[in-house]
Amino acid sequence: MRAATTILSRGAEATIEQLTIFGKECIKKTRIKKSYRHPSLDEKLRKERMSHEAKMLHAVKELGVRAPLLYAIDHHEMAIYMEYLDAPRLKHVLQSKTKGKLREELCVELGKQIATLHAHDIVHGDLTTSNVLVDKLKTKKPELVFIDFGLASITSKLEDKAVDLVNLKKTFSATHSELPRGWELIVQGYLSNSGKEAVLKQLKEVEARIRYA
Numbered sequence: 001m002r003a004a005t006t007i008l009s010r011g012a013e014a015t016i017e018q019l020t021i022f023g024k025e026c027i028k029k030t031r032i033k034k035s036y037r038h039p040s041l042d043e044k045l046r047k048e049r050m051s052h053e054a055k056m057l058h059a060v061k062e063l064g065v066r067a068p069l070l071y072a073i074d075h076h077e078m079a080i081y082m083e084y085l086d087a088p089r090l091k092h093v094l095q096s097k098t099k100g101k102l103r104e105e106l107c108v109e110l111g112k113q114i115a116t117l118h119a120h121d122i123v124h125g126d127l128t129t130s131n132v133l134v135d136k137l138k139t140k141k142p143e144l145v146f147i148d149f150g151l152a153s154i155t156s157k158l159e160d161k162a163v164d165l166v167n168l169k170k171t172f173s174a175t176h177s178e179l180p181r182g183w184e185l186i187v188q189g190y191l192s193n194s195g196k197e198a199v200l201k202q203l204k205e206v207e208a209r210i211r212y213a
Helices: 039-062 090-095 100-119 158-175 182-192 197-211
Strands: 002-010 014-021 024-031 070-074 079-083 132-135 143-146
Touching: 024 039, 039 070, 039 079, 090 100, 090 132, 100 143, 100 158, 100 182, 158 182, 158 197, 182 197
Parallel strands: none
Antiparallel strands: 002 014, 014 024, 024 079, 070 079, 132 143
């Protein structure tokens, strides 16, 4: 039995809803039909992308990096049902008047968690502080939860991992000017937890190409 449904967002690829099923809050992510594609191709692509994201959520969990728990896959509606977390986005926590020490600790932890993903050849694909939640914020040990693995991939290429970090650095610099040491702390955390210097070197090369493109 389903209760009220709240649409949280409508993107180009998916609709995100918050709903209650049998008294349990959850998130439903439904892949949107594309009328310009042939129906059979559209169904194939949506099914593949839905299944891929579900697999990535499972893979991340196996590494000990938190992501929403996967509850169910609906192949008819092309939707996945995930854990709902009543937690603020990291973006808002870093922009708040939260104690500076906590914000710095979260930056270091973000770098560590990304390093864990990269060490196991998982690239998020859309790394921003909007795609990370801060669970248990009011406790002594807040936990970062990565969300939206729709663009995630498994790759051992330094270039892909560097681009992952470039995207984060660009959005971080634009969004969190109040934390001048923020990126430095992310890098510190990254290197302290199996993050490779080679990825950071590649990051600089990617930035140089973008700058002179």
